[in-house]
Amino acid sequence: MKRRTLLLSALALLLVLGGSIGETIAYFSTYAEAKGGYTIELGDSTEIREEFSNWTKRVSIASDANSEPVFIRVKAFCGSRYTLSYTDATGRWSLGGDGWYYYSEIVEGGGATGELQVHIDNVPSTVTDGDSFNVVVIYESTPVRYREDGSAYADWSSVLDSGSSDEGGAA
Amino acid sequence: MAKFKKIVRSPACTAVLFILAAVLLLSSSIAGTRAALTYYSETYTSRVEMYDIGVSLVENGAKVSWRDYGSKADGSWNENTGVLLGNMLAPGEAFKLGKRYDEVLSVTNSGTIDEYVRVTVYRYWLDAQGNKMTELSPDQIGLHYVNLDDCWIVDEASSTPERMVLYYDRILPSGESTLPFTDSLTIDGGLAAKVSETTTVRDGYTVITTDYDYDGVQFRLEAEVHAVQTHNAEDAIWSAWGRHVTIDDGRIVGIE
Structure with missing residues (x-):
């Protein structure tokens, strides 16, 4: 009887002590999460295509297939012996106040501008063997930029790709 | 004796x-x-008390992620982890720098008890291998926050350029939604100006090619929503979120 009483008392004390250990309060809580993003793809590569015949350069700028959309502008130079004039059969080239011809359409990757014809004027009626000419065509591309409303524009202070053809020839 | x-x-x-x-x-x-x-955590508690807590992250009006205590009260959770920005672009549409995209984020109480909520938003850059690029500024990822002077409180002490912590200052009743805490996302179009140039000669042509510093990197957004019971709210928030807040008449008026 004595041993049983002591055992029960000890057990009760153990339960009391055990029950008081680590008494904290639990709270209802939960959480949710999500993540995502996009890869920025920038950069392009363009090249000039030219054909020359009858004192006329036919110029077009092509963009590589993986290039981002760009705007294009072109300008040609020659020596003082000749003058240049331009013909646009596409209706998409326009002369800017700075002497550049701007292509109005966005050139997508893999696309190309329409043809711009650069005529070499004041060609002598009699050309002697050994006469030469030198016409340089320069083009620049800039990535299409977007306003907050999604409309596109060109920022020509940030030229992405530029090139020139320094083509000379002999009559 | x-x-x-x-x-x-x-x-x-x-x-x-x-x-x-x-x-x-x-x-x-x-x-x-x-x-x-x-x-044994709130799972056991909620089973006894029959209280179901739940919270959902809502993007542009659609639930993206949620975690609600199961209605069967068997310890299970009804939960889903979705993807942010998943529907930002139409099929075939290319992402455009500088364009403003709708990114309206809010929180819905999808449980059966009222709760307090807070959100933590991360923005950062990853390289092609998925490594975080701490050298690129999170500020270029323009997530526009709204209603900061109304119902969302910025936890300035916990916020950094990469992380924003916001507390909804009032009780969010069961079944209701907060006002949005963001409304749009715009990636700085000036990234296109961060370039390096190389000059090459190809077939008699001189070509100057510009490479973008940000080409091939990925911007990331993460949003976490946390919810806690309103009973003994100050203690509950301290216990669950590790922050001392001051609540006056049901409103969180201070974060310490």
Whole structure:
């Protein structure tokens, strides 16, 4: 009887002590999460295509297939012996106040501008063997930029790709 | 001494000790239950109390992620982790720098009890291998926050250029949604100006090619929503979120 009483008392004390250990309060809580993003793809590569015949350069700028959309502008130079004039059969080239011809359409990757014809004027009626000419065509591309409303524009202070053809020839 | 032994051995003493032991046992079992509730987390508690807490992250009006205590009260959770920005672009549409995209984020109480909520938003850059690029500025990822002066409080002490922590300052009742905390996302179009140039000669042509510093990197957004019960809210927030807040008339008026 004595041993049983002591055992029960000890057990009760153990339960009391055990029950008081680590008494904290639990709270209802939960959480949710999500993540995502996009890869920025920038950069392009363009090249000039030219054909020359009858004192006329036919110029077009092509963009590589993986290039981002760009705007294009072109300008040609020659020596003082000749003058240049331009013909646009596409209706998409326009002369800017700075002497550049701007292509109005966005050139997508893999696309190309329409043809711009650069005529070499004041060609002598009699050309002697050994006469030469030198016409340089320069083009620049800039990535299409977007306003907050999604409309596109060109920022020509940030030229992405530029090139020139320094083509000379002999009559 | 003999008298004491006599008292101890008396049936009355035995009865008193038994009653005392019973009382101690009963009280200890109550404390034990409370400890068990604590130890086994709110899952067990909510099963007993039949309270279901839940919260959902909402993007442009659609639930993206949620975690709600299961209606069967069997310890299970109804949960889903979705993808942010997943529907930002139409099929075939290319992402455009500088363009403003709708990114309206809010929180819905999808549980059956009222709650307080807070959100943590991360923005950062990853390289092609998925490594975080800490050298690129999170500020170029223009997530536009709204209603900061109305109902969302910025936890300035916890916020950094990469991380924004916001507290909804009022109780979010069951079934209701917060006002949005963001409304749009715009990636700085000036990234296109961060370039390096190389010059090459190809077939008689001089070509200057510009490479973008940000080409091939990925911008990332992460949003976490946390919810906690409104009962004993200050203690609950301290316990669940580790922040001391001051609540006055149901409103969070201070974050310490």
